[in-house]
Amino acid sequence: MLPEIPEPAHLKAQRLNEFYGEADAARIIAVSLQEFGTGLAAVSSFGADSAILLHLIAQVQPSLPVLFLQTNKHFTATLRYQAQLVQELGLTDVRDLLPDVSALKTHDPLGALCLTDKDRCCDLRKTQPLALGVAPFQAWFTGRKQSQAATRNSLPAFEAVGQHIRINPLKDWGTEQLEAYREAHHLPPHPLVEQGYRSIGCMPCTRAVSDGEDQRAGRWAGSVKTECGIHLNGLEQHLQHNGIKGAGA
Numbered sequence: 001m002l003p004e005i006p007e008p009a010h011l012k013a014q015r016l017n018e019f020y021g022e023a024d025a026a027r028i029i030a031v032s033l034q035e036f037g038t039g040l041a042a043v044s045s046f047g048a049d050s051a052i053l054l055h056l057i058a059q060v061q062p063s064l065p066v067l068f069l070q071t072n073k074h075f076t077a078t079l080r081y082q083a084q085l086v087q088e089l090g091l092t093d094v095r096d097l098l099p100d101v102s103a104l105k106t107h108d109p110l111g112a113l114c115l116t117d118k119d120r121c122c123d124l125r126k127t128q129p130l131a132l133g134v135a136p137f138q139a140w141f142t143g144r145k146q147s148q149a150a151t152r153n154s155l156p157a158f159e160a161v162g163q164h165i166r167i168n169p170l171k172d173w174g175t176e177q178l179e180a181y182r183e184a185h186h187l188p189p190h191p192l193v194e195q196g197y198r199s200i201g202c203m204p205c206t207r208a209v210s211d212g213e214d215q216r217a218g219r220w221a222g223s224v225k226t227e228c229g230i231h232l233n234g235l236e237q238h239l240q241h242n243g244i245k246g247a248g249a
C-alpha cells in the first residue's frame with residue numbers, strides 16, 4: 001500500500017474556504033478544531049479586540065494553546081490585561097514567545113533598535129520567535145479582520161503559510177459586531193481603548209488614533225511600515241529557512 005501523501009497546505013486552505021469560508025466565526029472555530037485537532041493553536045496580542053476571539057475559543061476549548069509574543073516592549077496595561085483575560089476566560093495554556101537572548105545581545109544590546117531599524121527589531125522580537133512558536137502546529141487562529149486596514153480588505157478565512165494554515169474566524173467582523181459581542185458577553189475592554197488606542201502593539205511603536213483614521217494608523221505612525229512581518233512573507237521565510245515543518249502538515 002502506498003503511503004498517504006499529506007494534502008498541500010494551499011489546497012487544504014482552498015478546500016476549507018470553499019466549504020466554510022463564509023461560515024460564521026463559531027463554525028470556523030469548530031471546523032478547525034475538528035480538522036486540525038492537537039495541531040491547532042491561537043496567536044493573540046491581547047490587544048484591543050483580542051477578548052472576542054479568545055472568548056469564542058474558550059467556549060469550546062479553553063485548553064487550546066494561545067501564543068503571545070512577549071517582545072519585552074509591551075505596555076504594562078497589556079500585560080495586566082493578559083492576566084485578567086486568562087483568569088476570566090479560564091484559558092489554561094497561554095505561552096509567552098520570547099526573543100532569542102543571544103540575538104538580542106548581538107543586535108539590540110541597548111534595547112533601542114526600534115528607534116533605528118524597526119524591521120530588524122520586529123524580526124528579532126516577533127517574526128523569529130513566532131516562527132519557532134508556531135512550528136509544531138499545523139494551523140493557528142488569528143484575530144485579524146478585513147475592517148482593520150485597507151491592506152487587509154481581502155482577508156480570507158483560511159490562508160496557507162508555507163506548509164501551515166492561518167485561520168481568521170473574525171475576518172468579516174466590523175466594529176459594531178465586535179462591540180455587540182463584547183457587551184453581550186461582558187468582556188472587559190483593553191484599558192488603553194478608552195484613551196483612543198484601537199490597535200495595540202509595542203509601546204514605542206503605538207499611538208492613539210483619531211476618529212476617521214484606520215484602526216491601525218497608530219501602529220508605526222510616521223513610517224511606511226504597516227505590518228510587523230508576522231503576517232507577511234517574513235514568517236514563511238523563517239519557517240522555510242529554519243527547515244521548520246508543521247507537525248503532520
Ligand code: SF4
Pocket residue numbers: 071073113114117118119121122123125126201202203204205228
Ligand atoms: S513593534 Fe516596535 S518595539 Fe515592537 S518589535 Fe516591532 S519595532 Fe520593535
